[in-house]
Amino acid sequence: MEIKVLENLASTPCEVLVINKFEGEKTSEEIANKYAVDKDHFEGKFGETYLIHTLGQSFADKILIIGFGKKEEFDANKMREAVAKSVKKLQQIKAKNAIFNFDINADYGKSAAIGALIADYAFDKYKNKKADRVDEVTFTKFSEKEVKEGIVFANAMKLTRDLANEPAQYATPTKLAEIAKNIEGVTTQIFDKDEIERMGMGAYLAVGKGSAQPPKFIHMKYTGKNVKKKIALIGKGICFDSGGLDIKPASSMLTMRDDMSGAACILGVMSALKYLEPDAEIHGIIAACENMPSGTSYKPGDILTAKNGKTIEVDNTDAEGRLTLADALCYACELGVDEVIDIATLTGACVVALGSVASGVMGNDKEMINRLIETAKSSGETYWELPMFPEYKDSLRSEIADMKNTGSRQGGASIAGIFLQEFVNGPKWCHIDVAGTAFIEKPQKEFISGATGAGVRTLLNYVKNI
Numbered sequence: 001m002e003i004k005v006l007e008n009l010a011s012t013p014c015e016v017l018v019i020n021k022f023e024g025e026k027t028s029e030e031i032a033n034k035y036a037v038d039k040d041h042f043e044g045k046f047g048e049t050y051l052i053h054t055l056g057q058s059f060a061d062k063i064l065i066i067g068f069g070k071k072e073e074f075d076a077n078k079m080r081e082a083v084a085k086s087v088k089k090l091q092q093i094k095a096k097n098a099i100f101n102f103d104i105n106a107d108y109g110k111s112a113a114i115g116a117l118i119a120d121y122a123f124d125k126y127k128n129k130k131a132d133r134v135d136e137v138t139f140t141k142f143s144e145k146e147v148k149e150g151i152v153f154a155n156a157m158k159l160t161r162d163l164a165n166e167p168a169q170y171a172t173p174t175k176l177a178e179i180a181k182n183i184e185g186v187t188t189q190i191f192d193k194d195e196i197e198r199m200g201m202g203a204y205l206a207v208g209k210g211s212a213q214p215p216k217f218i219h220m221k222y223t224g225k226n227v228k229k230k231i232a233l234i235g236k237g238i239c240f241d242s243g244g245l246d247i248k249p250a251s252s253m254l255t256m257r258d259d260m261s262g263a264a265c266i267l268g269v270m271s272a273l274k275y276l277e278p279d280a281e282i283h284g285i286i287a288a289c290e291n292m293p294s295g296t297s298y299k300p301g302d303i304l305t306a307k308n309g310k311t312i313e314v315d316n317t318d319a320e321g322r323l324t325l326a327d328a329l330c331y332a333c334e335l336g337v338d339e340v341i342d343i344a345t346l347t348g349a350c351v352v353a354l355g356s357v358a359s360g361v362m363g364n365d366k367e368m369i370n371r372l373i374e375t376a377k378s379s380g381e382t383y384w385e386l387p388m389f390p391e392y393k394d395s396l397r398s399e400i401a402d403m404k405n406t407g408s409r410q411g412g413a414s415i416a417g418i419f420l421q422e423f424v425n426g427p428k429w430c431h432i433d434v435a436g437t438a439f440i441e442k443p444q445k446e447f448i449s450g451a452t453g454a455g456v457r458t459l460l461n462y463v464k465n466i
């Protein structure tokens with residue numbers, strides 16, 4: 001989809017003119033008022049649409065009215081959803097181009113562009129019959145600058161969604177490393193198995209041992225012109241999580257190609273920095289590998305030594321994400337950054353607690369947690385704080401090592417957070433569990449099923465607003 005900006009709505013012939021209607025108000029087009037408002041009593045409840053075939057009475061072949069709901073409740077998030085809804089309607093009627101001429105004063109160009117491009121997304125590269133797409137969307141009223149920023153955000157989300165949707169047979173650790181190397185505006189270092197071993201990342205290394213795919217430790221670095229803060233962003237990069245020797249049942253394994261959604265998020269975020277130019281030094285870190293069962297796999301009962309020297313008894317090989325993150329967190333802390341954020345499809349327990357509605361957030365600094373949650377809210381995502389009560393630590397107690405990698409199933413998301421905290425030394429830190437939100441089984445709001453790009457918008461706004 002191509003997105004354009006038009007300063008003034010000239011009567012350029014177009015297939016569809018999209019206009020809005022607030023509840024209790026008229027629209028900007030007389031003909032729309034005549035049919036929809038006066039005749040059919042179309043109220044304009046939020047997200048409702050009404051289509052008019054103009055039969056030569058307008059410069060547009062059709063007029064699509066999108067309900068904006070109550071005027072006092074309208075905001076940037078509503079704008080994104082409304083535009084997405086309109087684009088889906090345009091796809092349905094197989095329209096190829098449209099002009100959006102909203103009767104509104106605020107510059108919602110960023111939200112509008114993001115909404116249009118989220119709705120335009122389809123993972124159809126392996127289908128012979130492609131999805132119906134709108135080729136061109138033109139926005140009046142919005143500034144070029146806001147729309148452009150929206151396109152940058154949406155492109156980052158698209159990279160993330162494409163990678164998380166991609167079958168594990170293609171989206172391997174090696175492939176992620178290749179993509180990282182090709183991102184413009186960052187310098188990228190890739191560490192192979194021998195170097196990972198030399199760096200002392202015994203926990204991460206163990207997870208990848210059973211796979212035919214070699215692990216790749218990825219470190220990308222962006223340096224802003226005016227560095228106000230140093231931030232490390234870590235993404236869980238399990239390219240396929242079979243569970244390992246503690247193998248998952250078939251139904252739970254089905255979508256486990258999504259277990260690198262955190263890594264895909266970080267790649268999306270890093271790819272956008274060149275355009276956003278935040279005033280920060282930003283490290284993107286991914287400990288990529290596959291968790292597979294084989295004769296070379298790590299085993300329940302093994303004792304691993306992480307980069308910070310702490311020892312971990314393997315209680316369950318399916319709690320692999322936290323082992324890879326443990327070493328990545330140690331690595332990030334050694335960079336001397338001010339803040340670390342990790343994003344991971346970490347626990348089924350988080351899915352049980354929050355469903356696909358919200359991502360779980362934990363951390364060691366209340367102000368940072370709140371800032372992240374607020375940033376999410378204004379970015380169109382929902383984050384919810386989960387507790388880190390010290391009592392959760394009891395269930396990680398091991399008789400033969402410093403800790404086990406799993407505790408009780410109950411409170412599993414918090415226990416995972418407590419485990420990760422053992423590997424944070426120095427910086428402020430937040431952990432985002434996107435197990436329920438990064439990949440959805442049914443369409444939800446403006447998203448089709450599959451990868452959602454969870455975390456991308458929030459982290460981009462987070463680094464932009466430092």
Ligand code: BES
Pocket residue numbers: 241243259316318319320321345346347348349351406407412435436
């Ligand atoms: N990748 C899974 C978590 C997950 C579950 C992600 C559902 C997306 C959807 C993680 O590696 C895992 O297997 N966690 C286990 C931990 C348990 C063994 C303590 C889980 O949640 O069951």
Ligand code: MG
Pocket residue numbers: 241243317318319320321
């Ligand atoms: Mg697992």
Ligand code: ZN
Pocket residue numbers: 238241259318320321345346
């Ligand atoms: Zn996993």
